[in-house]
Amino acid sequence: MYRKRNWTRFCRLMVLAAAVLLVAGTWAQGHELLIHFLDVGQGDSILIQTPAGANILVDAGDTKAGKQVVTPYLKRLGIKSLDMVVITHPHFDHIGGLIPVLETFPVGQVLADGQIHTSRTYENLLILIDQKGIPFRLARAGNKLEIPGLDEFLVLSPQEPLLKGLNNNSVVLALTYGKTRVLLTGDIEAEAELRILEGDLPIEANILKVAHHGSRTSSTLAFLEAVGPEAAVISAGADNNYGHPHSETLANLKAAGSRVFQTSLVGTIIVVSDGCSYRVVIDD
Numbered sequence: 001m002y003r004k005r006n007w008t009r010f011c012r013l014m015v016l017a018a019a020v021l022l023v024a025g026t027w028a029q030g031h032e033l034l035i036h037f038l039d040v041g042q043g044d045s046i047l048i049q050t051p052a053g054a055n056i057l058v059d060a061g062d063t064k065a066g067k068q069v070v071t072p073y074l075k076r077l078g079i080k081s082l083d084m085v086v087i088t089h090p091h092f093d094h095i096g097g098l099i100p101v102l103e104t105f106p107v108g109q110v111l112a113d114g115q116i117h118t119s120r121t122y123e124n125l126l127i128l129i130d131q132k133g134i135p136f137r138l139a140r141a142g143n144k145l146e147i148p149g150l151d152e153f154l155v156l157s158p159q160e161p162l163l164k165g166l167n168n169n170s171v172v173l174a175l176t177y178g179k180t181r182v183l184l185t186g187d188i189e190a191e192a193e194l195r196i197l198e199g200d201l202p203i204e205a206n207i208l209k210v211a212h213h214g215s216r217t218s219s220t221l222a223f224l225e226a227v228g229p230e231a232a233v234i235s236a237g238a239d240n241n242y243g244h245p246h247s248e249t250l251a252n253l254k255a256a257g258s259r260v261f262q263t264s265l266v267g268t269i270i271v272v273s274d275g276c277s278y279r280v281v282i283d284d
């Protein structure tokens with residue numbers, strides 16, 4: 001079983017080991033958390049690989065991206081199965097690609113918002129999950145899941161009663177590995193941000209997946225200042241029809257002191273953490 005560490009002590013020891021033996025880099029390999037923000041055009045798809053070998057996929061872009069980007073990417077990494085798939089909310093740019101993914105890889109469980117939506121794609125996805133007998137779990141604020149290799153996997157949203165609009169009830173996750181904390185926000189908008197701010201769950205994070213592709217309807221300055229991200233990732237398509245990311249969002253991120261990385265500008269973005277520090281890698 002994966003044992004949780006005293007991270008402050010561990011990180012001090014790692015610095016010492018690096019200084020004395022210069023072996024920390026070699027040792028760290030295989031003990032890293034990787035978060036891949038895949039370049040799926042206008043949409044979201046995030047792969048989490050924990051240091052204990054668990055693979056979790058959060059959304060998979062639209063159907064075309066699922067076939068042409070996400071499935072080949074997972075295969076290229078040698079992934080044979082997914083421990084968990086997270087459906088943040090039922091919009092096409094998040095779930096379309098999950099159908100080819102579920103047709104290709106065995107999945108241990110699905111964690112989802114569970115909203116009602118009658119699009120053909122969403123219905124087909126739910127039918128596929130049912131046909132494959134994949135355990136389906138609702139995500140609600142305060143849920144903590146045990147994920148091998150992570151110190152914490154916490155659901156921050158949605159919360160009952162649900163808000164109006166599919167976006168606002170997106171699954172929001174906070175992952176902790178040592179001193180690295182990552183916040184994944186789906187497509188929540190200002191209403192959900194306010195509700196999370198008013199709740200008593202911890203929202204500070206080093207790394208933020210910016211909500212709703214950088215739309216101005218999200219990323220209020222109050223929310224960004226409370227999260228305090230050093231690095232922010234925006235997943236959006238180049239020259240998309242919505243004008244994402246909006247200039248107001250970029251201004252708020254700048255005001256909050258965050259460095260911004262955009263899939264539309266640099267492609268797939270990978271955050272690598274050894275629990276003590278992290279780095280942002282561009283996949284080319």
Ligand SMILES: [Zn+2]
Pocket residue numbers: 043044091093094187212213
């Ligand atoms: Zn979206």
